[in-house]
Amino acid sequence: MPFDTLTAEKWIASDISPTPTSSKRKESRQRVLLRAQIHVVRSQSDLLVTDISRSGLRGSTDIDLRVGQPAYISLDDLTHVAGSIRWVQDGRFGMKFSKMLDVLPECAQVDLGHLPDHQERMPRTAARLKAKISLSSWSSSARVRNVSKTGMMIESDLPVSPDQQLLVNLSDGKILNATVKWVEGDRVGIQLTTPVSILHLTYGDLR
Template identity: 30%
Template sequence: MTTFTAADDDYVPRPVSVAREPRLTTILLLGRMVTAGGDWVCRVRNLSSGGLMAECDAPLTVGEHVRIELRNLSVLQGAVTWTQPRRAGMMFSDPIDVPTLLHGGAQDPERRPRAPRLSATCPVLLWHLGQTTVPLLRDLSQSGCRLGITSPPPVGTQVRVTIPGLAARHATLRWSCDGEAGFAFTEMLSFDELSAWQADLSARFAAE
C-alpha cells in the first residue's frame, strides 16, 4: 500500500548549485534498479520532481546513470548524486510530475502493476507429485518466478520450488509458453529476503 505525506525535514541531497525543491513526498515504492552492473530490487523513500532517495544494496558510484522501474510500470532515469550504505540519491534526467507518477494510469487496465523482477540464471529444484526436475530460474520477484522448463505441468498445478539461497516455497503454475512457465508463490518473499538473495551473484547466475 502506498502512502505519502509532505515532509520538510527529510530530503534528497542535491548538488550545491541546485536549490532544494520546496515540495518533497515521503513514500514507499518498490522498484527494480538497473545499473551497468546488473539489476537490484530497491525501495523509493523520498521523491520530488527532480530526484529521489532509494534504499538499495547495489554498489553505486556518484555520477553513475541508473534506471528505476516501478511497480506501476513507470520508469525513472537519472544519475546518482550521493551514496551511503544501502541508500543513494538520484537526480532525474528530466523533471517529473509526482502526482501523475503516483496515480497516473491507476485505472488503465492495460497498465497492470507488477512486482519488480530480478534476472537470474541458476538451477532450481521443482517438486511435483513425488518427481523432482531441475529447471533454470529466469527471473524472480516477491510474488513468483519464471522458469525455463521444457515439459511444464498443466496450468493450476501446485508445486514446490527450491531456489538456491531461499527456503522452499509452494507455488501455483499460472502460465506456460515456448519453454518457459510462470509460478505464483503461495507465500510472498519479503523485501529483506529478496535483497539478501540478490547479492549472492555466484548463486544467482550459477549457470552462466
C-alpha cells in the first residue's frame, strides 16, 4: 500500500558505537537517528516504460502483476518510486504513483480535454525507457543508527538474512535499493546498491 513520507530526527554525531563490521570499515560513518520503512523484495524484473506522467506510467514486463498490488519502479538505478497497479493486460500494465514525479513542466500539469465527459488527468509523454520493477513480500518500520555513502546500520524486527534484497524508504519518500550484509539480533547492516552522499542520506535529499 502507499506509505507516507517519513521524518528524520535533526541530530547527527560521530559514530562511536561498535558493530560486527567496525574493524573492516574503509569509509567514514556518521551516527544518526532516522526513521525509515524497510521493504523486503520478493521479486524484481526489467520493465519497458512506454509512456509516463507525473502521476503514473504505462509499461510492459514479464513479472506477474495484479490490480491493486503495490509496486516499486526504478528509472535511474539509484532510487525507486512507490505506487499501485491500476490495470493489467497481456504483459502490459498501468501504475499510479503514490507521490508526484517532477518529470513534466509545471505549466502543463493537467489534460483538460474538450469533451463534456472528459476526465482530467496528467499529460503523458511517450517514451521507451528501460527500468526495473520490484515487488515486496512484507514491510516494517526501522530506525537508522549510522550511515556511510555505501551503507547503513538499522534496527528493525523485520526477519531478514544476509544477501536478501531490501528497499529503504527515508525521510523524503525516495526509496533506495540495498542488500543485507549481516544480522545481529535486531541490528542489520545493509549495503546500498549505488553510493550516495552521507549528507544526502542524513537529510533525505538525493537530488
